Amino acid sequence: MRSVLLSASIGLVVAITACQSGPPTTPEANILIGSDFPISGFFGDTVPAAQAIQLAVEQHPTIGRFRLGYWSLDDAVAGVATPEKGIQNVSQMIDDSRVLGVIGPWVSYMARDEIPETNGVPLALISPATTNSCLTRSVPACFDRADKLRPSGSNNFFRIAPPDLLQGMAMARYLTATLRNPLVAAINEWGDDGALYLDSFETELARNGGSLVFSEELAPGTTQFGDFLAEASRRGAQVVYALGSVDDQICVARRQMSADMLFAGTDGFTGSRDCLKQAGANANGMVGTRGDVDATLSTSAAAVKAVRDYHQRFPRTGMQGFFTFATYDCALILIDAIQRAVDANHGGIPTRQQVLDALAQTRGFVGATGTYTFNSSGDATTPLMTLYKVVDGKWVYQSRVDLSSGQG
């Protein structure tokens, strides 16, 4: 049975990827945008992402007097993103002078090989989904420091996904925007790792008039929160901020709380159905952050248009991945940079360096998932996170949280 299922799965992957990876969609194009995603390994997420790039290119068939095309390559081998294949792909793109920028890679470990491979060319990379801190930082804790990944000394890598640790700041901003001078008690089941989230949470909370009145480190898997909750209540806490995982039953704390106290946390439990079960009858009202932005739930004009256009173009695609519209934004940001580079080159085809310079100078680009400006390391300076809330027993989109000047 397993081999039958496996054969069926492989057949499905081949069928899906046949039209998603291969030669450029527009062979006669003068300018190409490339992408390097594990199409055949992560087909649930990366096929819609590749479609989103295709849509962006179809919406911008020409730049100046030049025809724009899209070239998608698959970096998965036997279902898994593979650095050797990624290097082979970007080498192919480097060899085709029409390629002026690449969207990708999808996963951080691929970037460690692809950044140095493209850096000397230079060929711009813009990634929708990589979050590894060391890709853009040069600190002793990084085995492959950002400066070592960029042998030319200049940056050619950009990304729009926010680092996980900003979740603390995001929740503090949400709480202080919705409650007047909130008093918060925190449970930390993640040890020093959790303390990093708590640091940014507490700093931002205090900056906006709230305060952390009590925090306690508890063992992961704790199921009796009575003492903690009694102390939190005694100190006047209106909110419990929980740094813990649904795997460790953190949402049991919600079940034991009084309903008038708010329960808030991170992607350790946000969106989890198990968390709803653990919280029981008290589930409603829980809030939590996630590091991705779901454009399908946004009411911004750019997001509504992008989602509508995507569904019209790909009506049979039943689901988008978490980063579909982040990928769409990456494509639009790159197209915008190429347009500016063409203009700067008096209407002629720009060099890759000119495109890279234009990309680095992106300021306030309004996309479906946020408004983007890059710092000198290539990180977005105005990342966004999404906040979800439990309403009628289900996690529903609540709002986006702007994390401007939040990079740590």
Place this chain on the structure above:
Amino acid sequence: MTALEVAAEAHPDRAFEDLVAPLVPAAQRLAYGMLQNGHEAEDAVQEATFKAWRAFPRFREGSNARAWFLTIVANECRQRRRNRWWLIARQARPAAEEAAPTQLDEEAMDLRQALGKLPAQMKLAIVLRYYLDLPFDEVGRVLGVSEKAAKARVHRALVRLRVEVPEVNADA
């Protein structure tokens, strides 16, 4: 002020490197056991090391450095396991791993698949005890529980594993 605190104040980065560098191989084994993808494991250890560096000012001399660091690595791995695309990736098993196993390979594969089905905390307990060969008191520190509770957790995980793979035999 302790010797470590003096060193950390004078050369904080070197003190961090001296502390963590010897622990990286164990961290890699832990991450591989949890994630079962070499590249992903390496990436998780990198991110965990960055977080450990940020958290280093909290580290106190006399604390168990290995347990402190492995706790951060374990948290990073758990965070990645929750990530949806990672789950999709794991469902797409590499074809090479499925091809014509020998008897020994087949048992190892059964064990690995059974391990993959365990809840995260049970899996972590097994990896710490049997991949890293940590004593139970240290397993407990990483799990955030007592030595006795760590033994119980490893035992419960083994019971679950034995249902899937009856040949599993161990000391808990």
